[in-house]
Amino acid sequence: MSTCNSAELKRLNYLIGETDAVYHEISLKLGLSDSVSKILYVICDNGGSCLLQDICRGFGISKQTVNSAVRKLEREGVVYLEYADGKSKNVLLTDFGKQFAAKTAAHIIEMENAVFASWPREDVETYLKLTERFLLDLKSQAENLQEIKGKG
Numbered sequence: 001m002s003t004c005n006s007a008e009l010k011r012l013n014y015l016i017g018e019t020d021a022v023y024h025e026i027s028l029k030l031g032l033s034d035s036v037s038k039i040l041y042v043i044c045d046n047g048g049s050c051l052l053q054d055i056c057r058g059f060g061i062s063k064q065t066v067n068s069a070v071r072k073l074e075r076e077g078v079v080y081l082e083y084a085d086g087k088s089k090n091v092l093l094t095d096f097g098k099q100f101a102a103k104t105a106a107h108i109i110e111m112e113n114a115v116f117a118s119w120p121r122e123d124v125e126t127y128l129k130l131t132e133r134f135l136l137d138l139k140s141q142a143e144n145l146q147e148i149k150g151k152g
Contacts, residue, residue, distance in 0.1 A: 026111075030104045035061055035069040039091070040105035043079070048101075049092040051084060073097070 005013070027037035042058040043050050050058075055066050070091055073079045078097035084090045093101055116124050 023108075026108055030107070032104055033069070035065050036073065037105065037108070039066065039069050039073065040078075040101050041108060043091055043093055044101050044105040044109060048098065049090050052081075052089045052091055055091065 023037070024034055027034050030037065032040070038059040038061060039055050042055045045058075046054065052063075052066060052070065055061065055070075056063050070079060070081070074081065077094055078100055079091050079093055081089045081091055119127075
């Protein structure tokens with residue numbers, strides 16, 4: 001097994017980093033922190049409400065970061081919480097939050113949709129299939145790593 005990055009892996013890491021930087025710049029231009037931007041994005045993407053745990057999973061944000069950002073959004077009147085069941089909580093947009101999200105997170109989704117709309121359909125499908133394949137293969141590698149770590 002090689003310990004050095006291949007040219008392809010370096011390119012992938014560069015592209016992921018640059019993509020993250022673009023999202024960061026978008027968030028800054030919209031006056032949002034990265035975590036608030038991601039939280040509003042997940043809520044918008046789920047029709048105006050979602051479980052707190054879905055926000056954590058959706059972007060790999062820590063529970064502590066999500067809780068802090070959601071409390072801030074609550075104080076600002078953007079979201080409110082309600083129990084979904086015994087333990088789980090839903091995060092919902094207030095009326096003000098819906099207007100705010102339409103100017104921020106929904107705009108990001110529109111930009112992403114515009115990018116995909118400008119590509120030939122087969123390119124979109126190829127991109128999504130390969131991204132999903134990379135994710136599933138990486139998950140498989142991660143599962144194998146857990147097994148190896150447990151044996152040592």
